Amino acid sequence: MTEAExxxxxxxxxxxxxxxxxxxxxxxxxxxxxxxxxxxxxxFVAEIEDEFDIIISMNQQAEIENYGQLVSAVHKxxxx
Amino acid sequence: MTDTATKTAAPKGDLFSKFDGTIxxxxxxLATGVEDPYNLVMEKVLSPTRAICNGRDTILLGTYxxxxxxxxxxxxxxxxxxxxxxxxxxxxxxxxxxxxxxxKECEDALKEFYAMDHAMVFSTGYQANLxxxxxxxxxxxxxxxxxxxxxxxxxxxxxxxxxxxxFRHNDxxxxxxxxxxxxxxxxxxVVLEGVYSMLGDVAPLKEMIAxxxxxxxxxxxxxxxxxxxxxENGRGVCEEQGxxxxxxxxxxxxxxxxxxxxxxxVSNHPKFDIMRLVCRPYVFTAxxxxxxxxTAATSIRKLIHGxxxxxxxxxxxxxxxxxxxxxxFKLGTEEPESAIIAVIMPDxxxxxxxxxxxxxxxxxxxxxxPPATPAxxxxxxxxxxxxHTAEEVQTIxxxxxxxxxxxxxxx
Numbered sequence: 081m082t083e084a085e086x087x088x089x090x091x092x093x094x095x096x097x098x099x100x101x102x103x104x105x106x107x108x109x110x111x112x113x114x115x116x117x118x119x120x121x122x123x124f125v126a127e128i129e130d131e132f133d134i135i136i137s138m139n140q141q142a143e144i145e146n147y148g149q150l151v152s153a154v155h156k157x158x159x160x
Numbered sequence: 161m162t163d164t165a166t167k168t169a170a171p172k173g174d175l176f177s178k179f180d181g182t183i184x185x186x187x188x189x190l191a192t193g194v195e196d197p198y199n200l201v202m203e204k205v206l207s208p209t210r211a212i213c214n215g216r217d218t219i220l221l222g223t224y225x226x227x228x229x230x231x232x233x234x235x236x237x238x239x240x241x242x243x244x245x246x247x248x249x250x251x252x253x254x255x256x257x258x259x260x261x262x263x264k265e266c267e268d269a270l271k272e273f274y275a276m277d278h279a280m281v282f283s284t285g286y287q288a289n290l291x292x293x294x295x296x297x298x299x300x301x302x303x304x305x306x307x308x309x310x311x312x313x314x315x316x317x318x319x320x321x322x323x324x325x326x327f328r329h330n331d332x333x334x335x336x337x338x339x340x341x342x343x344x345x346x347x348x349x350v351v352l353e354g355v356y357s358m359l360g361d362v363a364p365l366k367e368m369i370a371x372x373x374x375x376x377x378x379x380x381x382x383x384x385x386x387x388x389x390x391x392e393n394g395r396g397v398c399e400e401q402g403x404x405x406x407x408x409x410x411x412x413x414x415x416x417x418x419x420x421x422x423x424x425x426v427s428n429h430p431k432f433d434i435m436r437l438v439c440r441p442y443v444f445t446a447x448x449x450x451x452x453x454x455t456a457a458t459s460i461r462k463l464i465h466g467x468x469x470x471x472x473x474x475x476x477x478x479x480x481x482x483x484x485x486x487x488x489f490k491l492g493t494e495e496p497e498s499a500i501i502a503v504i505m506p507d508x509x510x511x512x513x514x515x516x517x518x519x520x521x522x523x524x525x526x527x528x529x530p531p532a533t534p535a536x537x538x539x540x541x542x543x544x545x546x547x548h549t550a551e552e553v554q555t556i557x558x559x560x561x562x563x564x565x566x567x568x569x570x571x
Contacts, residue, residue, distance in 0.1 A: 119535060122307055126328065135341045137302075138317075138324040 086132075086155045090147075093127050106148030132158045192509060194516045197527040207231055208419075208547045213524055221542045221556060222526035226499045227388045227469055228547030229419030229459040242454035249449045254281075255436060258447030266453040269460040270424055274395055274410060278432035281424050281453065283445050285384055285413025286312040288423030291441035292380065292411060293351065294320035301347035304338055304372075306330065306363070308356050308534045310382065322349070329356070329534065332367045339375035348377035354397030355385035358533050358541065359492030360500030362390075366401040373406060380409040388417025388463040389470055389499055389546075414456045417463060422448050422456055469546035473499055476544045476553050483557040488570040492539065502528075503540040503560075510569060511538035517563035523556060 091104060097120055098104070102113050110116045116124065125136050128150075134157040136144075144150050190196060195214065204212040208228035209220050229235055242262055252258035263281055270279035282288040293316030297303045301322040305313060308329040317324045325342070327334040335350070342348060350372040352363050365381065372379045383396030391399030394417070398404040408429060414422035425435075436442060448456075474496075481496035484503060492502030505511030508529050515527040518540070526541040533539055548556075564570040 117536070118531070122326065122328070126334065129341075130337065133341060135325055135338060138326060140323075 081155070081158060083151060083155045086158065087151045089131060090128060090151055090154065093131060094124070094147075097124050104147055106146065106151075108147045109145050110147075110150075111145070128154060134158055189508065189512055192512070194512045195519060197512055197515050200519075200524070205230075209545050209552065211524070213519065216519070216522055218519070218522050218524050219548075219552060219556060219559075220524050221544070221548075222524050223545070224385070224416040224543050225419060225545050225547075226385075226473060226543065227417040227419070227459075227463060227466060228545045229417065229462070232419070232459065232462065234462065235419065235455045235458045238458035239451040239455040242450040246450035248451075250447045252446060253443055254447045255443050260447075260450050260453070262450045262453040262457065263447060266422075266457040266460070267424075269457040270426055273393075273460050273464055274404075274426045276410075276426040277428045277430075279424060279426045280432070280435055280439075280442065281422060281448065281456075282442055283423070283448055284421060285411070285415060285423035286315075287441040287445065288411045288413070288425050289313050289382060290316045290319060291439040292409060292425050292435070293317060293349070294441070295435065295439040296378075296409075297322035297347070297349045301349065302342050303349050303351060304335065304342075304377065305351040306353065306356075308358065309351060309353065310357065310384070311532075313351055313353075313382065330361065330363055332364055332371065335368055336371045336375075339371065339377060342375070344376070348372075348375065349380060350377045351380045351382070353385070354381055354383040354390065355498040355500065357385050357500060358528060358537075358539060359502045360385075360496075360498045360541075361493050362386075362397050362497040364401075365398050366403050369398075369403045369406050378408040379406065380411060381407050382411045384411070384413045384416055385498060385500060387412045388466060389473055392467075394463050394466060394470060414452075414459075418456050418459045420452050420455045420459065422452060466546075473544060473546040475550070476546070476548050477501065479550070479553045480542065480544060480556065483553070484560060487557070487561050487564060489560065489564065499544045501542045501544070503542065505538040505540060506569065508538045510567060511540060514563055514567045514569055515540060517567055518559055521559040521563055523559045 129135060132154055144153055200213055202211040202213050208225045208230045211218055211220055246260055250258040266281050267279040289312035297320050299321040302325055303317050303322045304325045306329055307326045325338050327338050352368055355362055369379050381398050386396040388394045390397050395404060398407050409425055409427045411425050414420045477496045477499050481501050485491055490504040505514060511527055518525060528539040528541050530536045
């Protein structure tokens with residue numbers, strides 16, 4: 081799957097969690113811009129894990145602050 | 161993914177500015193005029209179930225003192241004797257000068273209680289989780305844990321070098337999906353709790369442990385809130401569900417049913433004893449005082465024969481759960497599953513008002529709020545004791561009714 085395809089699928093997954101309709105850019109952060117709390121993060125990560133059949137460990141999650149980093153991490157994980 | 165807000169908001173220099181949000185929350189709460197729920201002083205403790213709190217005679221319903229062993233005469237005598245015979249403290253690590261006869265006897269009592277080959281006593285339950293998890297799950301290994309796990313489990317993960325994989329609370333399918341996706345050859349530790357302390361709900365250990373074994377994972381179960389009470393011999397939820405032989409490590413504490421302080425891990429792993437040399441939270445701290453291990457050992461041995469108390473505690477839990485439900489309170493579990501009954505409050509402010517109203521009635525419960533609670537809930541957490549009389553439980557229900565109506569939480 082190309083990074084663009086990963087991007088497209090994550091965009092669809094993020095929709096129900098994006099309660100305020102924030103515009104999703106590469107630099108959009110989960111904590112500040114999207115105001116995700118830890119519970120939302122868990123649900124959102126679980127959706128992505130199921131969609132791509134991957135694991136994003138908490139260690140990896142700690143390194144991901146914005147949307148672009150997430151897409152790139154998922155792209156790498158589903159390739160490996 | 162969640163921690164950036166505090167970092168960016170912090171002005172330069174003062175390392176304490178990262179706590180501003182918490183300070184603000186606390187000040188807002190206290191500004192409403194309620195008594196500080198996190199600054200209660202027990203001036204006098206009368207029994208496992210009663211104390212003088214902030215000047216009032218109070219029924220204790222939030223102490224985790226499930227089996228009421230804190231004033232057991234045999235336990236107290238054992239402590240006094242040890243204090244006289246061995247002094248007030250060991251001033252040393254278990255691996256140097258801190259292992260006394262009492263520590264060995266305490267570990268023997270645990271081995272007997274659980275019918276297991278090895279037992280290791282830590283200075284607190286927190287350190288037991290911290291030490292075992294951080295030591296056995298190393299770099300390249302995976303820890304798979306329930307998202308609602310206790311802070312000591314998370315801290316054990318943070319201290320170790322393993323990859324941490326959380327799954328949705330008590331969700332058997334979510335656990336299996338994650339195990340299936342992990343590399344087959346990697347070392348895996350599944351960490352579960354028998355009773356989850358916030359809502360008092362029990363884990364489906366039978367199903368979860370079967371899945372963990374199917375994927376070649378080792379299993380650690382924290383039975384802090386079930387020891388002494390749940391299971392025929394009080395060994396916990398894994399005994400109750402018939403899977404204790406499939407559990408690799410049971411972690412527990414002395415600060416609940418046992419009635420003192422300390423933590424432990426029991427196991428049948430043939431190499432378990434090496435933990436005494438490699439587990440840093442065991443090695444680099446002073447061992448428990450002789451009086452503490454003496455009270456613990458005596459209490460554990462008495463808990464083996466505590467079937468009548470266990471039965472009475474179940475009665476108390478059922479009566480309180482049913483009564484609160486009938487009064488119209490929203491509870492953490494549909495049915496009573498443990499000795500913890502969590503009353504769900506609409507929000508922190510109402511929770512604090514209700515907590516204060518109960519305290520003025522003469523009842524102490526725990527006010528629990530995020531981040532300790534799941535799903536951002538505010539809870540009034542009640543933990544019952546085998547020494548609460550049936551009449552006391554009725555008194556407690558009447559206090560809840562008056563307070564709940566006064567605050568407007570129930571009709």
